[in-house]
Amino acid sequence: MSTILEIEKLALDLTEQERAALAANLLNSLPRILSDEDEGVAEALRRDAEIEADPAQTISLAQLDSHIQSWRG
Numbered sequence: 001m002s003t004i005l006e007i008e009k010l011a012l013d014l015t016e017q018e019r020a021a022l023a024a025n026l027l028n029s030l031p032r033i034l035s036d037e038d039e040g041v042a043e044a045l046r047r048d049a050e051i052e053a054d055p056a057q058t059i060s061l062a063q064l065d066s067h068i069q070s071w072r073g
Helices: 003-012 016-028 039-053 061-072
Strands: none
Touching (some): 003 016
16 A cells, blocks of 8 residues: 555544544645745736626625525536
């Protein structure tokens, strides 16, 4: 069995709270994905400007949840 699979098996045996803490620690150990040079930041700023220009195009979290539930059937 590979090391990754062994670690995954051990991690899945942890409690939900322990897995969440482990996941947070692992994610925090990675370099930031978005930086000022990243296209993701530019896209987020573009979308923010669109929302500022026309707030009517947004939906609430409850509406989003409802749409997701209807798509799932």
